[in-house]
Amino acid sequence: MNRWGHGYSYFGDSLLNGPPEPPVYEVARLRAGAVTIANADAAWAPFAHAAIDQAHRAVGELLGDDD
Secondary structure, eight states, rough: OOOOGGOOOOOOOOTTTTOOSSSSHHTTTBBBBTTTOSSSSHHHSSOHHHHHHHHHHHHHHHOOOOO
């Protein structure tokens, strides 16, 4: 499922907000069997390149790539 074009991810403000503990985006993108999350939310950044990077990461997880 591709949700990328239908919302706007939160982008943290390093001046006002400290990092969440544990980082919400790291917990949310944990693999569950053959399901892995790949979208701009998984990168915690509202940018197309972030969603593309997360798609690359998720496919790598499913294929067992170390990179």
